[in-house]
Amino acid sequence: MTDPLSDVIRLLRPRAIYSKGISGAGRWAVRYAEFGQPGFCAVTEGRCRLAVDGEEPVILEEGDFVLLPATPAFTMSGFEPAPVVRIDPATASPPDREVRHGRVDGPPDVRQFGGYFAFASPDADLLVSLLPRMIHIRGVPRLTQLVRLVGEEAARDDIGRDLILERLVEILLVEALRAAPTQEARPGLLRGLADPRIAVALRLVHGDVERAWTVPELARAAGMSRSAFFGRFTRTVGVRPMEYLLSWRMALAKTLLRNGDMALEEVARRIGYGSASTFSTAFSRHVGLPPGRFMRQAA
Known part of the structure; x- marks a missing residue:
């Protein structure tokens, strides 16, 4: 698992x-x-x-x-x-x-x-x-x-x-x-993993980051309505579900880009983007510079 x-x-x-x-x-x-x-x-x-x-x-x-x-x-x-x-x-x-x-x-x-x-x-x-x-x-x-x-x-x-x-x-x-005790912990990953329903969604996102996850899909997997899941995830983890997914994908992308041995198209595919151009746009918006420049600076 x-x-x-x-x-x-x-x-x-x-x-x-x-x-x-x-x-x-x-x-x-x-x-x-x-x-x-x-x-x-x-x-x-x-x-x-x-x-x-x-x-x-x-x-x-x-x-x-x-x-x-x-x-x-x-x-x-x-x-x-x-x-x-x-x-x-x-x-x-x-x-x-x-x-x-x-x-x-x-x-x-x-x-x-x-x-x-x-x-x-x-x-x-x-x-x-x-x-x-x-x-x-x-x-x-x-x-x-x-x-x-x-x-x-x-x-x-x-x-x-x-x-x-x-x-x-x-x-x-x-x-x-x-x-670590989680009952009084601030919103974050530990509280999310301590919540059986939210933990299901977190494990799915980490287990298949290439998949085009949606909030309704994750809510169904957690056995909750869309609105109830969205509110509970946000309160427990501290960010909205799609924000968490985007942040995790970009953290993985940075690691792959820093290694410098993978084509941009492959990096995009590994983290769930259908094309290098779509990934580049999302990466530039999130990180503040395009993937190519990030990779050169990391090198």
Whole structure:
């Protein structure tokens, strides 16, 4: 069965960039500037406070995992008032040892393993918009184990390192997203896949992107009237059904064009357009430049 979530992650092409142990003791507080890249952490010991801009503050405890697909500004701290140390991850040099906040001696109050990675896809903003802004998961030990594996592999200088890191980060993302609570998630792909009727339509679109899908067809497959399906899809996923289909087709088209080894007519056929000219018009309107120029710039 087609898995839209895996499709999106494969298209995002995550790459591990940095991961490191972090601990805190006594009075401490750090404020990270907005970063935009995906960030993550797994708490391996103790507890601390996390306040992500635009989200309710949470207490992180041993075994918790947090994923921020686009890392907005956030503050992490202990539970006693402390001066805030400001950090800009875009300019700060990655440390070569565990990062320690607050009191430098004695046992830590909290220890975690965290870091960030990058999405190689230029469509990352579009695809990340379909994911929750903050994912906080409890009681999934596999995520902590995966984070440790990412850190261990990143520290090695061995053959196959980059390939292993790519696969580990992909697995980490899939595990995190499928374990994420969806009841209170904002509209997006996860909420859509959690809705049995809307999930049918999403899987059909991803499973046969060449087909000339219509809203009535997708509604029938979901067992709903056209108007009920249209409203439910829009509320749940955050975009109208045909907008989602167009965005997904164009994201696939960009990937095919960047590879540079496929004729325009074949690209058009692969994503459901009857002719290269029809595809070129739609692509130019959506992307802002014609496919040929996009392909040359990508090369």
